[in-house]
Amino acid sequence: MKRLPTLLLLCLSLVLTITAQENYFLTPQNKAYLFHTVRKSPILEKNIGRYIVYSGKEITLPNGEINYDSTEQVIINQPELLKIYANEIQRSPKGLLAELANKMAIWELNKVLKSHRSNDLLNDGLLTDYEKFETKLLLYLPQKAKKNKKDGLQVHRKVLKLSNPTLTFKDKVAMLDGFASWTENEKKQVILAYNKAINEWVKERTHEIFKLLGGKAEYFVNVLTAAGDGSTTSGLFEEREKDERGRFNKGLPKAVGLFPYEPYIGIKPNSKKEKPEVLSMGHTIHQFETVGQGKETNVHLDVWGYNSEKQTTVVIQKGKKYYPLFGSGDTRFISPDSSFGEGMTYYSLIHRIQRDIADLEDKISGKRGLDYWIEHYEDKRDDTKLSIDKTEKELNDIRYSTITTNSKKYKTDSKRSKRKKRQEKVVQLYGKLKSIEKKLVALAEEKEQVLVKKQVLNRKVQQMYDLIGQKWVPFTEKNGLYIYADSTRFDLLTQEFTFPANAEKEVFEIKLLAIPISYKSSQFDEVMLHINITDALPNYTSQIQLKMNDVFGVDDYKLPQNVLLQPSDSIAVKEFFEALLDKKKDFNIIARGGGIGKWKNEQVVIGDQKSEIDHYPGETNEMRKDSKNDSIFKRLRSTEVYIKIDRSTCLEINSYTDPVRSNFKPISSDLIKVQRNYELSGNQMLSAYRAYTTLKTLKNELNILAGNYLTREEAAKVIDRLNKAISKSKVTVGPTSIKYKAF
Template identity: 65%
Template sequence: MNYLLTSLFAVLLSCFPLIAQEDYFLSPQSKAYLYHTVRKSPILEQNIGRYIVYQGEEITLPNGEINYDSTEQKIINQPDLLMIYAHDISRSPKGLLAELANKMAIWELNKLLQSNRNNSLIKDGNATDYEKFEQLFLSKLPPQAKKEKRDEIVIVKRIEKFTNPTLTFKDKVAILDGFGSWTEIEKKQVIVAYNNAVNTFVSNRAQQIFTQLGGKADYFRNVLTAAGDGSTTSGLFEEREKDERGRWNKGLPKAVGLFPYEPYIGFKPDAKKKKPEILSNGSTIHNFEIAKEGKETNIHLDVWGYNSEKQTTVVIKREGKYYPLFGSSNTRFLSPDSAYGGGTTYYSLIHKLEQDIADLEDKISGRRGYDSRIKDLEGRKDDTNLEIEKKEKELNEIRYSTITTNHEKYKTDSKRKKRKKRQDEVVSAYNLLKDIEKKIRQLKLEKEQVLYKKSLLEKKVQEMYNAIGRKWVEYKEKDGYYLYEDSTTFNMLTQEFVFPPSKVEKEDKEYFDIRLLAMPMSHLSNNYDEVMLHINVTDATPLYTSNVQLQLNDLFEVDQYELKQDQLFTASDSIAVVEFFESLLDNKKDLNIIARGGGVGVKKNNRVVINYNPSELSNYPGDTQDERLAAKESSRFKDLRTTEVIIHIDRSIEMQVNSFTDPVQSNFKPENEDLLSTMNRNNLSGNQMLSTYRAYTTLKALKSELNVLAGKYLPRKEATKVIDRLNKAIDKSKITVGATSVKYKTFGK
């Protein structure tokens, strides 16, 4: 763990004990599993790991690595050894919170199913939760899969075997095939019912854990999905790792067996007996809503099963726009860059199919293709028909020729030899014609077969293009951050794909699809590789991951710009402040100071923004002083008198200070001649100038307070670097107001 943060925790634990007070919402076993999961997942460790602090002695393996299994047991026995800073975790990317919550929910479901298989539900305290899962399963089952027992409806015993997550998709189909009287539709309904039970249970529990971890979302969708032929997913494989004595322990479960394959009724292409049966789809598609009310749509994708030789492919589609994402050859990470992964790609399969189509087209219309050969034979056929007509005419002339004797005409066979020769020639020509026509029929039949094969390949290519798109939305990339031309973004480090706030009217709903594509074993194969994907979609307020988000209301007296409070930060902001200091020590991160005197504000999507067409009032509404005072303190006006401080750390550091007023006219005029001149020259209102001064005062207070906190939290050397960099940036900053800006230093003159 970073030295600075370690030091911070020591300070906080001694100075601010309330911050270290965690929410005890997890059982000791769940806390231990959360610790293990975060530590073993690079993406979670990088983004959340610092907020989960194990304070006990770490047990290591012979190779020096941490023995997570033994550490888990220690946490179970002594839960207080693990501190979970839920307040700070809540600022993490929502998708990562959802990923952690999803993994914990799957783990809990696995434990639940294990208890049922071991007949220990009551002993393990899982009876109530299993009953919930069973009811979800039961509610979607066809009548044939249920029976009455002791005045209640229960699942048929053999169908209960479905709750074993180590079963492959084909194992489940084999169980169903044992019901000889069932139709394929009824068998499919059982698989769909189980899939629904798993997804609903995991989604509900994941949302609970997500909320307990501090996540906030009005729209929360959590989906597990799998694509492929379902032959090799054998469920909950266990990691193995040796303990400090060299013994093998079980690690985290790889719960791929709980990812549902989507069934359909079809025919196996290579089956000897053509009969309908339950098969699994080589691709899946799920539909989601676009967030409203000025919120972003936050999509998190977490690949579970992947093949290093075949590139995992996920496609997001919205209103005809395609955003494909491709898997790496050695990690579960996705990227818009198709060259990122390597191995067999979806497009390489398309190109092979297109090459096969081109080869078939050459067989048809090429130089020695079917069309050319048939045309040649048709020509020979015409020539042969002409030859036959000619020979038959000659034969008739010979056959009916006469000789004259004593002025009388007699028929004669005097040209018998000649006639015999012509007859043989006619027969030979007819035989040749027959052979030509046979060859033409054969070539046309072969051509039809090639055309049919070509049409199947063209259909397959079209389906593949429909899935992945022919034209993708363009993007620019910097340091793993992808910005699309329509302002959509993808962050490779967090695997978060974000649609910006929708411009569509609030009442109208917008949708988008996420498609998971399994790779065929080859471009001509109907057998697919297998891939599992966790999808989470939430709504999100823009900049919700900002380390510092201060919404300071009514900080100033009427027409004044001096702060009424001594401190802007509270103890709960301490970790975020030190993270800000950490980032300032990284000279590779640019520091941008943005300050705005917004003038009259307006509420939009639960946030105050600049009102570009304000209608200023001469006074607060009301006939009496009390009524006007009540109006002033009402949310209509008070909410607009806001100053916000935002510190956002990503690939760069951004500090924002924005100040707004309510729409009541201000008589404020600056004493500074330069600023008064700026006000008059740019026709700025009193409210605009007042909010500019307030932004300056807030920025000045931030500078002073952060200087003090840097000296408090950091060693002298690091504190000096942080203070110097921060002060220089603030001193060089400008405060924007209207169409102009004012230098920070101008206010100090």
Template identity: 45%
Template sequence: MKYCYLILLLCCFSVRLSAQGTIELNPEERAYLYHIVKKSPILDQNIGRYFEYKGPMVRFMNKEINFDSIETIIINNPEQLFIRTSEIGKSPKGIIAEAANKMALWELNKVLLASRQSDKELERFANEYARFEAILTPKLPPAAFKGSDPGEEKINKKLLNVLNPSLSFEDKSAMLASFNFLSTDDQLMTIEALNTAVNDYVEERSFEIFQALGGVADQFHNVLVAAGDGSETSGLLNEREKDENGRWNKGLPKAVGLFPYQVKLIVPEKRKKTALETLRFSTTDFTTAGEGKLTQLHFDVWGYNSDKQTTVVVERNGLSYHLFGSDETRFLTPDSAFTNGKTFQTVINDLEFNKIGDLKEKIYGKKGFDYQIETAKKKKDETELKIEKNEKEYSDMTRSPITTSSKAPRDVRKARKKAIKNGTVTDQKHQPKTDSDKPKRGKGQSEIVDLYNEFEFYAKKIKDLEREKQEAVDLMAIYQRRLDQYKEMMGFHWATYTEEDGLYTFQDSTTFDSYTQEFTFRADTLKTPFEVRLLAIPYGSLSDEADEVMLHINLIDAEPGFDARLQLDLLDAFASNSWTLNQPLFSKNDSVAVRQLFESLLDKKTPITAVSRGQGIGSWNGLQTVRAANRGEMSAYPGATAEEQQINRMNPEWARLRVSQVNVTLNRGIFIEINTFTDPVKTNLKATNSSIADGMNRYKLTGNDYLSALRTATIIQKMKSELNLLAGTYLTREEAKIVIDRLNKSLDGLRVSVGATSWKWQELLGQ
């Protein structure tokens, strides 16, 4: 009940959109979209040409374009901007999603700023704010509401301050901690509610804008995520893009405060009262599209830091694909080269080979604790043996008898001789000599005392060394756990890759296009889980502080060949058993794509590849017609009468099999592909050319194989004729000659593949 009004507003907003059938951008949105596309190098390069601005080009004194002024012109004169959504829809889906995401962030940024100002300011965004609040309200804890009457509770206005998109996480956390009405659990629920609401709102709006720009997708997942310690550091300040020359773009919104961190509860420290802490490594779970579709991930890095290398890891089935930031731009590539600054691998290496390596040497090294303890134990044992020996000797000494000799001692005898010589001899009697070994016993006692002191010294030393060793072992275990976490984040099995002209192909055919930042899992019928990890680079291998990095991740499903610039599906364009084509291949709607083809042909360095096939019987795989695995033919269409058979022939399930596909892809070259299919009903068509007839017999080809080859040959002939004519229309004589010569050389050499063989298309048409 407490948010019925908000839901009602949201429902009204949704009905308005669905009633229109398609979402239309208002003049202000169109103007800003033009601005962000033109100011973003990657967007301008891929879809900029489809935003046709016809108004005056306003420039600053330094000749740079003043996009703010152009925005105003477009808002006041919407007809000055024409957006070719049909052509944008053929562009890389992630590029369209990036433009849509930036548009949605721009909108939410304005909405949240207005919510903190006057009601008059918020009135402009009433529907948008109601939509955001309807997403947020059910996720907040009860303590976040103010009011006691049922149905009258409102979000406490103090919480609106936390919605300020310019605040860092640290500021938001401190603000929540200052609210007495929120417990620590409530603080966690509140920050998670805000994070979820931001992501849900931006995802919904991004998808709407994506569709408005001509994008098509059944699966659309848009995620904003941040990693780091949440303080306002260089990563937060340098969120803007750099162009290919390393220059910062200006004029785009500072919305990094909208990128949510993954958060955990901690015990607040005295110096830091907040109970919330960000995770240094964020993990986002996804699932591949399956159903025979490509899975495309698009990455858009915010919070670019030239001193610390942005690191993103995609892991599926234990295989890790690594994407690293360049030291020049925000763009990612699998190439880990980083000239200056710190990388996550250098952090791992420092921890493993310096911090842990030093401890290992200190414990197990040549002069380490183990050596010192062993040496001390040997000394202690040796001392103990000496004590036992000396004590035995002393004991033996104390048990020996005391002897007395009647013979005068030597010194007495010597004195008597001297006295006799000097004539001073007397009759004094000498004392008998007594031998008790007193000095020797005293020395033995002293040695035993010294040995006991030495024994105690070594015993204490061993105890101290063992304690120090245990402390070092415990510390190394802490370091090892940190190292294991770091290595787990990086992944244990790195996918190898090859690179050609910015296109990276991994060992399992997964690709990454550095020009569009598109990471693509090949088409598969199965849906498999995978995760994307964003790693913040710590200041040191043992530091818990880490600079921020923000990432926009978009996942979209795509049909194979969706990005062909020219996409012609000639559905049932030929009469039964005929290969005569009575309709043109190209229309006015293809004019932009044809001009792009000609531009590519004018560049003589652009390679051309052409493939043509007569596929014979086709089958529907759920997405498109493909060559049927079952080559069996039917004698007639289902039905008891000719009329029923004709009705069944025109049934969409049968008609979609009789299709000819012409695709021209412009990506690092020109790739022309022509395929023609038939339905499985048998044809009586026979080859009149003996060479072709022999080939059909040799390779066991059917009449439908031959018919599809003839139709493909007809399309090649017509394509050549029409493009030659259009070249003369769109280009100068000199340019037309270059285009026609290159095109004709490529098409004239084409062979139509049929099963295991092929024929020149001219031979098939009897030329």
């Protein structure tokens, strides 16, 4: 990025040669908003910004920062000042294209709904867009929320007010409470209807813009979701930027009001009403499937509504595998690293509950806990019962004992006194026993209450662990690229989570977890998430992608052309040169002679080298010629060139043949020995030579282009590094590799 100004100057200086790359596919307003969106988003600016070139006068605020509002207006009035290089943008990560498209789709839907509220749909030319939204809404609304009129079925006037994105979830519920005859379920259905209509409209428009930006995907899923108590959305939608004097600019609306909360019917904790009402979930769970078909599944996550005091948490779960991702308030990115952010976390809530559970356990079984006192009073009860039994026996003995007298008159005062004392003691002991038993009942009730609380907290902890998982898939990290133990990966720089290619589809879930003020509270933090899922093939983000099909003659390795790169590759070539000038960025070369190819999942891969056939199918030469030109064989005779610039720079060349036996023999005696020693087929050696020739041709062409695009000093550095790397490279074929110099 340090050399970006140089790159932009080169882009502008060569505008005549690359004009074909610029694509005017959007309205001036859309182009202006796209420019604003990309420039204000660090992740989009880093990955896509270089392909959006504004050549007009820079307008700044008094503090020196760019005034995007004024710049937008300039672009709307003079759209030719903004050039969007769609050919280059389409090679960006699909998730980033989807994020940009989604932001634009939300912005457009907001315009449509705003125009409807002000009765300006016809003047704004947005009637068709609104009708699409209303059609979807009517499809899902309950019958009570619709009215039959002369023009047909329409949304109830009061229900229509819920389309205002500045309303909070609670505002919407309060408005629906005005329908006294409606059930809570009908109110919930209205909110769900809006959720579905918004998601479907935004998904369709996002996909349209995604394709206009050059994105390609056979599998495309786009979901908006929000979690929390739905109390603080209002105002966020209308958020505006301020200059250094505190004055409001137009800015970019957050648009969080269009992110749907998941409603449910329940009783709010600590509520005085204690009656069922429509509430919003503190977490959401969405279920998806991997693409299968041998393709990667690319999951892009774009979090809105960050809170620096509470760590945003997103969890991806596939089977028993958990992949939690944690937010950072500083960068507004998520990462598998739980220490990535600060503030209250989901795990800190779990730990607080566990501490309270430990306190409850201590209250029961601690040194002076309930169990101690229960045992203490049980001992006292037993001792008291024993004393009662003993005293009653003494009393009984006195009552029925035989009295022996002499001739003198017998007096019974002493016996009566003893009996009275015993009787009083028995009464006293029974009173004490009653008090002890009452105490034991109270202790038992208190223990039961504590056990119930403990059970509730244990259940809550288990529910939270079910959401976030206890055993996470381990990973390693290098330069922001996280590789999990099962080869799943997460790229911090693009916010893309990728499941490796698999033939079968697999179910997985994405969970968005809002964090409450405390685990005892019903007030949750607000967090919104945009989820996009697409299919992906390897190397689709490579800046240069050359796929040459059937360009070599039979058993020949000489290219019939000296030029491989097209004018549309000019920006990518300059990026490649910029990368080579960066000494800190590694440069790797991979060249493969794949031999017989195999068509798999829309691409050629190395096939079974023992599957050679003597000739193309057919009884006559004409029939065999037709078979040769059939796509089944022709698509296998391919050579690919990829140049990918990421954390490192990689030049990759792959060459394949069809399965018809080749009579090719190496020219070099050393390579004949290699072929014999490793039992390589003619097709394998032929493909190795073709990979070598392609690399050599590309080297010569890049040497010339470096002289054209760069200063003499820079060109010398690029050519030197490129040629040295190629000179040291090897071509992999079968179980061995052959040095470039050996050909």
